[in-house]
Amino acid sequence: MLSRRDLLSGMALGCGGLALGLPGVAFARIAGERRFVLVILRGGMDGLAAVPPYGDPDYREARGPLALAAPGEVAGIIPLDRFWGLNAALEPIAPLFKSGEALVLHAVATPYRERSHFDGQDVLENGTLTPHGSESGWLNRALSLYGPESAQSGLAVGQGVPLALRGAVPVKSWAPSQLPGLPPAMIGELRALYGGDRLFTMALEEGVQAEALADATLGDQRAMGPQGPQANAFAKLAPEAGKLLAAERGPRVAVMECLGWDTHQGQGTAAGRMADTLKAFATGVSGLAQSLGPSWKETVVLAATEFGRTVRANGTGGTDHGTATAAFLMGGAVQGGRVIARWPGLAERQLYQGRDLAPTLDLRAALKAVLRDHLELPAEALDRVVFPQSAQAKPLDGLLRA
Amino acid sequence: MALEQAFIAANRFGLGPRPGDLRRIAADPRGWLRQQLAAPQYPAALAGLPPPRVQVERFFALRREIQEERKDLARRTPVAMQRPGTMAEAGAEATVPKAPAAGLAAPVRELYLAEAIARTRAAIDSPTPLVERLVAFWSNHFTVSIQRAAIAGLCGPFEREAIRPHVLGRFAEMLNAVLRHPAMLLYLDNARSIGPNSLAGTRNPDKGINENLGRELLELHTLGVNGGYTQKDVEAMARMLTGWSIVPPAQPGGGDFHFAPRIHEPGPKTLLGVSYREGGMEEVQAAISALARHPATAHHLAEKLARHFIADDPPAAAVSRLAAVYQRSDGDLAALARELIDAPEAWRDPLAKVKTPNDFVVSLVRATALSLPEPRVLVQSLRVLGQAPFAAPSPAGWPDRAADWLAPEALMHRIEWAGAAAHRLAGVVSADAIAEETIAPVAAPATLKTVASADGPAAKLTLVFASREFQRR
Numbered sequence: 001m002l003s004r005r006d007l008l009s010g011m012a013l014g015c016g017g018l019a020l021g022l023p024g025v026a027f028a029r030i031a032g033e034r035r036f037v038l039v040i041l042r043g044g045m046d047g048l049a050a051v052p053p054y055g056d057p058d059y060r061e062a063r064g065p066l067a068l069a070a071p072g073e074v075a076g077i078i079p080l081d082r083f084w085g086l087n088a089a090l091e092p093i094a095p096l097f098k099s100g101e102a103l104v105l106h107a108v109a110t111p112y113r114e115r116s117h118f119d120g121q122d123v124l125e126n127g128t129l130t131p132h133g134s135e136s137g138w139l140n141r142a143l144s145l146y147g148p149e150s151a152q153s154g155l156a157v158g159q160g161v162p163l164a165l166r167g168a169v170p171v172k173s174w175a176p177s178q179l180p181g182l183p184p185a186m187i188g189e190l191r192a193l194y195g196g197d198r199l200f201t202m203a204l205e206e207g208v209q210a211e212a213l214a215d216a217t218l219g220d221q222r223a224m225g226p227q228g229p230q231a232n233a234f235a236k237l238a239p240e241a242g243k244l245l246a247a248e249r250g251p252r253v254a255v256m257e258c259l260g261w262d263t264h265q266g267q268g269t270a271a272g273r274m275a276d277t278l279k280a281f282a283t284g285v286s287g288l289a290q291s292l293g294p295s296w297k298e299t300v301v302l303a304a305t306e307f308g309r310t311v312r313a314n315g316t317g318g319t320d321h322g323t324a325t326a327a328f329l330m331g332g333a334v335q336g337g338r339v340i341a342r343w344p345g346l347a348e349r350q351l352y353q354g355r356d357l358a359p360t361l362d363l364r365a366a367l368k369a370v371l372r373d374h375l376e377l378p379a380e381a382l383d384r385v386v387f388p389q390s391a392q393a394k395p396l397d398g399l400l401r402a
Numbered sequence: 403m404a405l406e407q408a409f410i411a412a413n414r415f416g417l418g419p420r421p422g423d424l425r426r427i428a429a430d431p432r433g434w435l436r437q438q439l440a441a442p443q444y445p446a447a448l449a450g451l452p453p454p455r456v457q458v459e460r461f462f463a464l465r466r467e468i469q470e471e472r473k474d475l476a477r478r479t480p481v482a483m484q485r486p487g488t489m490a491e492a493g494a495e496a497t498v499p500k501a502p503a504a505g506l507a508a509p510v511r512e513l514y515l516a517e518a519i520a521r522t523r524a525a526i527d528s529p530t531p532l533v534e535r536l537v538a539f540w541s542n543h544f545t546v547s548i549q550r551a552a553i554a555g556l557c558g559p560f561e562r563e564a565i566r567p568h569v570l571g572r573f574a575e576m577l578n579a580v581l582r583h584p585a586m587l588l589y590l591d592n593a594r595s596i597g598p599n600s601l602a603g604t605r606n607p608d609k610g611i612n613e614n615l616g617r618e619l620l621e622l623h624t625l626g627v628n629g630g631y632t633q634k635d636v637e638a639m640a641r642m643l644t645g646w647s648i649v650p651p652a653q654p655g656g657g658d659f660h661f662a663p664r665i666h667e668p669g670p671k672t673l674l675g676v677s678y679r680e681g682g683m684e685e686v687q688a689a690i691s692a693l694a695r696h697p698a699t700a701h702h703l704a705e706k707l708a709r710h711f712i713a714d715d716p717p718a719a720a721v722s723r724l725a726a727v728y729q730r731s732d733g734d735l736a737a738l739a740r741e742l743i744d745a746p747e748a749w750r751d752p753l754a755k756v757k758t759p760n761d762f763v764v765s766l767v768r769a770t771a772l773s774l775p776e777p778r779v780l781v782q783s784l785r786v787l788g789q790a791p792f793a794a795p796s797p798a799g800w801p802d803r804a805a806d807w808l809a810p811e812a813l814m815h816r817i818e819w820a821g822a823a824a825h826r827l828a829g830v831v832s833a834d835a836i837a838e839e840t841i842a843p844v845a846a847p848a849t850l851k852t853v854a855s856a857d858g859p860a861a862k863l864t865l866v867f868a869s870r871e872f873q874r875r
Contacts, residue, residue, distance in 0.1 A: 042796070065608060115617065115636070116627045118798050131627070159788035161809040173811040178786060179818035185857070189865055190817065192852040197870045199756075199808055207810035259549075259795065264614040265591040315603075315610025316594045321617065353633070 033298045034333070035245050036375060037254045037288065038139060039234075040162055041281070041305035042121060043261030046319050047326030048311060048346075048357060049274050050090065051104045051339065055083030058346040066313045068269050075270035080104075084339040089275035092282035093330065096289070097337055101296075102330040103399070105366050106341035109307065109359035115321035117262070120306030125164035127364070127387045136167030138367070142386045143169045143253065145377050155210065155251035157241045158233075165255045170202050172210035172251065174244065176221040176237070181211065217247045234258035238284035242291030245299075253375075258284065261305060267318040285330060297332035300374045300400065304328075304363055310355050311346055322356035327363060333374055335401050362393035369395040404428040405843035410752050411435055413875035414711060415743070416531035418765025421839045435743045438530040439570060439736055445524030445534075451516060454559035458584060458658075461555030462651040464509050510555050514548060517558020518791035519777040522784070525764045536569040536739060537561065538760075539710055540576065543703075544623060545799035546585040548792050553588050557792035560585035573703070573733035574694035577623065581615075581686065582659040584648045590615035590797065597644040597667025611667070616640030618797050624693040626702030635674055641667040642678070642685040694733050700725040703738075706802070711742050713754045714803040720747045752844045753874035756804040759787035761875070762816060766823060766867055769840045770831050787815055820867035825860045833862035841871035 052068050053059055054077050060067045068087060069076040077085035078094050084104070086094055096102035112123040112131070119131035127138025143154050144167065154171035156162060165171050182190075187208055194200040214221065218240055234256060244250045260277035267274045281303070289296050308325025324344075330336070344350050344358035352358040364387050371377045371386060372395050383391050405424055411431035412419040419427070427434045451457070528534045541561045548554040564583045568576035580586050587593040592615035596603045603609055616639035620631045645666030649655045661683040671678050671685065676692065678685050693699055704724035708716030724741055731737040742748060757765065763783055784790050788807075794800050801807070837845065837853060849869050856862045866872060 114627075115633065116621050117796065118621075119627050156809060156811075159809065159812055159815075160806060166805060171810075173809040175788075175811050175815075177811075177815055177818065179815055180822055182814075182818060182821060183861070186821075186861065186864065189852050189856055189861075190868060193849055193865060193869050195848060196846075199804055200813065200870050200873075203808050203810045203813040205810075207814035210810055211814055262614075262796075264612050265594065313608075314612050315596050315598065315608075316591055316612040318591070318612065320613045 033295075034374060035252050035254075035292070035295055035299040035331075036370065037241070037245070037256065037299065037301040037331075038164060039281075039285075039301060039303035039328075040121070040124070040164065040255065040257050041261055041303055042117070042257055042259045043263075043305070044117060044120070044307050044309055044321055045261040045305035045325055046263060046267065046274060046309040046322075047106060047108075047305075047324065048308070049263075049267065049269075049319075050087050050278060051106060051326040052077055052085050052087065053083060053106070053343065053346070054079075054085050055081075056343070056346050058350075062311050062346040064313050065317065066267060066269060066319070080337075080339060087275065087278050088270040089278035090282045092279070092286040093328075096285075096330055100337040101289075101332055101334055102328065103334060103336040104339045104341075105327045105329065105361060105363070106339055107324045107344050107357055107359060108304075108327050108341075108361040108363050108366070109324040110363050112307065113323065115307065115323075117306060117321070122163065124304060124306045124363075125162060127367075127390075129389055137162070137164035138386050139164045139253065139255065140167030140169050140171065142371050142375065142377060142382075143171075145381050145385065153252045155241075155244065155254045157237055157244075157254055157256045162255050162257060165253075170206050172206040172213075174210045174214050174241075176240065178221075181215070213244060213247065213250060217243050217250065232280045235280040235284040235287065239287035239291040242288040246292050246295045256284075258303070263309070264314065264318040264320060265316040267313075285328075289330075299331040300333050300370055301330040302327065302367070302370060303330070304367075308357050311351055311357055312355070323352045324357040324359035324361075327366065329366065329370070329399060333400050335398060340396070340399075362390075364390045364393040365396050366399065368393065369397070369399045373400045404431075406752055407431040407749060409841075409843040410749055412531075413757075413765070414748060414752070414755065415535065417525055417528065417534060417761055418531075418768045419840060420768045421771050421835075424839060424843065432743055435532050436740065438532045439739055441530070442533040442570065443528065443530045445520075445528060447520045447523035447527060448562060451520050451558075451562075454563040457513060457517070457559045458556060459656070461510065461513055461559075462657040464513070464555065465552070466651055468507070468510075513555040514558070514792070515778065515781065517555075517562075518781045521558065521561070521791055522760075522764065522780050523777055525760075526767050532739070533569065536735070537566050539707070540569050540735075541565045542794065542799040543706065544576075544580045544586065545794045545797050546583075546589040546792070547794045547796075548790075549795060550589050553585050556583075556585035556588070561792075568735070570736040570739070571734075572694075573699075573728075573735055574690055576735070577690050577694060578687070580623070581619075581643075581646060581690070584657045584659070586615070587646060587648055587659070590618055592616075592643050593647045595640065595644050596665040597641060599668055600644065600666055601664045602662075603665065603667070611637070611640050611644065613637060613640040616643055619643075620693070622797055622799075624702070625696060625698040626705075629696070629698035629702060631674060634672075638671045638673045639689065641671050642673070642689055645683060646686060695729075697725070697729065700728040704728060707738060707742060708745075708747075709802050712745060712748045713751070714805075717747045720745045753871065755875050756807055757873055757875050758800065758807060759789040759812075759816065760784055760791070762873060763787065763819075765840075765872075766820065769836055770827055772827065772830060783819060787819060788812060816873065817864070817868045821860075821864040824863035824867060828858075828860035828863050831863070833859060833866050836863065837866045841866065841869055845869070845871045 071077045071079040075088045079085045110123050111129045112120050122131045125137045126134040128134050154165055156165050156173040159175050161173050190204055194204055241254055258281050263274045292299055304327040309319035309322040314320050342360040344360050368382045372379050405428050408424045408427040408431050411427050415435050525534050546557050546560050548557055560583050564579040591612045595612040596609040598610045613636055617636045621627050625631055645662045647660055647662045649658045649660045651657055668680055704721045708720045727737050727741045853862050853865045856865050
């Protein structure tokens with residue numbers, strides 16, 4: 001237990017051999033094998049509800065009505081060890097922890113310290129220190145390091161392209177459609193229509209390719225129906241995204257969204273609003289893993305939210321906007337089965353501004369580790385291009401299998 | 403040139419021209435817009451709906467029935483099967499009868515659909531489309547959304563009674579109406595926010611403040627995120643808002659606004675450095691006045707309006723002028739709309755903005771002036787294109803930049819949808835005539851040439867609708 005509570009220092013198990021590939025060389029390898037999926041958990045996920053530190057002596061008192069039933073009780077916490085556990089609603093991804101293919105980063109936060117969803121999400125996605133600090137997203141800038149071939153790589157799953165993936169590198173998007181496809185002859189005419197309009201031209205070129213891939217890989221999508229943005233849409237879309245990522249010439253980097261975390265009221269415990277969202281999220285990830293098939297071995301899924309929520313319940317059985325929270329790192333490439341945290345504690349004096357879980361780990365340290373060790377991007381460029389002013393957030397060693 | 407200005411008036415400020423509109427508008431594009439503000443028409447499509455109050459009552463009645471059915475189901479279901487996450491769950495799902503709530507959701511859906519259809523119909527038929535645009539803008543500014551199923555039937559009534567009557571009135575009055583509406587009080591969780599030192603709070607130590615509405619009121623509705631408030635201000639605002647609630651749905655008048663002194667947090671509050679004495683529901687009214695007059699609010703609203711009607715990155719000069727007009731007129735929204743019409747920046751680039759999916763669909767139907775496809779089908783189309791009525795993804799509302807709406811797949815879906823519409827229309831309307839009545843004043847020669855040389859009427863029509871000139875405004 002103690003080693004996990006103070007894990008950063010205990011993480012000397014390096015994997016230096018994987019770092020610092022040459023961009024050009026690295027690309028061929030990534031394009032062939034490695035996959036990275038970013039899941040943006042919009043709305044501010046309560047990390048203490050998702051991954052309860054049930055062994056913390058202050059846990060029960062701090063959480064009050066939101067404290068989860070102990071392991072072994074009805075709808076009790078799924079224990080990961082004697083300190084950490086999973087909300088019972090995360091049962092679909094519990095096997096990934098057993099098999100060492102999932103880990104949690106806890107008491108983690110972006111550099112953002114205010115409590116606006118929209119600014120918080122902007123910082124999570126733009127990769128700078130401030131809201132609107134960049135018009136492009138960190139993942140797009142990461143792709144830009146691969147050079148021209150990177151255009152094959154990026155896919156947004158859903159109706160829009162999240163800021164994380166927006167930028168100079170053209171990316172595709174895909175959402176299931178009930179609409180009839182276009183006659184092939186029309187594509188040339190549309191090109192003529194859009195000549196000179198960069199926005200329309202780029203969207204058309206990427207859209208045509210994405211639809212071709214989706215048609216070839218997924219077949220008829222009409223039965224899927226249009227998707228709302230709620231969490232259960234994630235559960236339905238994630239397995240389809242997995243098929244696209246598994247395709248031989250499919251994308252290698254994808255961004256998805258999972259909504260429904262803004263639990264101000266009636267949050268519930270192992271049942272209720274929060275549990276429904278957790279279950280949909282876990283079901284989606286599990287479906288993604290299955291549909292990736294053998295490619296799961298080469299995959300890292302990172303799920304992160306803009307901020308956490310208050311440690312104590314508010315007056316309406318929910319939680320208000322907070323600071324630190326949990327993030328998930330999952331996939332066959334992950335050295336998992338553990339929780340990584342420098343645990344700040346839940347006693348009143350240990351809380352951030354007397355109300356929130358205190359941040360002790362910079363999310364960028366994990367993101368940089370994934371980019372460096374999984375996507376084999378040069379560490380130097382990560383600090384310069386992808387996450388400016390992040391030198392003090394050193395990439396965490398040992399997150400991935402050597 | 404006059405036709406280009408008419409194109410801007412009809413699209414930038416409107417919902418797209420109907421046949422004959424451009425020529426009519428060209429005589430005096432600004433005058434055409436000003437006239438709409440002087441004599442807004444109440445949409446006939448909305449007049450056909452039951453009054454908002456009736457819809458609100460019906461919604462709460464339906465919700466009550468659903469809850470009672472659920473309770474009843476729970477009574478009939480063995481306890482072990484009610485707890486998710488247990489070992490029994492997987493098996494239990496198969497044996498528990500399908501919840502009657504699933505059947506009862508249909509009437510709620512009908513309630514929502516009736517509002518969604520009427521709203522879409524109103525946009526298509528409107529002779530004063532600038533007014534409809536303003537309704538949509540302010541409704542989006544004060545988003546309530548069916549993403550929160552618990553208010554699904556309230557979003558239409560909210561727009562009809564809290565937004566529409568005020569779009570040419572004062573901002574403070576709109577804000578007041580918004581904060582008294584059950585849709586907002588429930589969407590942002592204020593209805594059950596309880597002052598810990600109130601009568602009810604001292605008896606129920608588990609209950610307390612919910613700061614959701616307090617925060618969004620400052621961040622989204624008034625000052626803006628950089629408006630200079632702190633976490634302490636959010637908490638003060640939330641304390642002031644305690645008591646702003648609704649009559650419990652089971653009682654007569656259920657769902658109506660009700661200030662409940664029993665749950666109001668007593669004592670003085672300090673908001674933005676100003677101290678407010680304990681004043682019950684007067685506190686929020688005083689705060690509304692102060693917030694509505696705050697320079698940060700003026701700037702925030704001016705910037706949003708300029709982004710919506712001028713450019714994704716609005717010119718600073720236009721924002722300053724709008725903010726000045728807002729302050730000078732004490733938040734007169736009609737004066738703001740007139741200032742937008744007068745802004746030279748709005749009349750320079752006819753294709754600066756990209757239409758939202760809603761306005762793309764509405765403008766296509768207006769352009770063809772045909773008996774519609776079933777309005778229900780249109781609402782379904784909006785859903786397919788990612789903008790179902792009243793379904794914004796968050797309290798921040800729908801986004802307002804081209805990049806937000808023109809993801810690759812989103813563009814493909816628009817073109818495909820336009821193609822399907824064109825196939826239905828090709829025998830009835832001519833692509834040349836539609837092009838003439840819509841995009842001709844601003845169309846690039848290459849666009850007209852591509853349309854002219856396309857193979858067959860359906861393809862021609864698809865290309866008109868797919869053109870950047872039709873999709874931009």
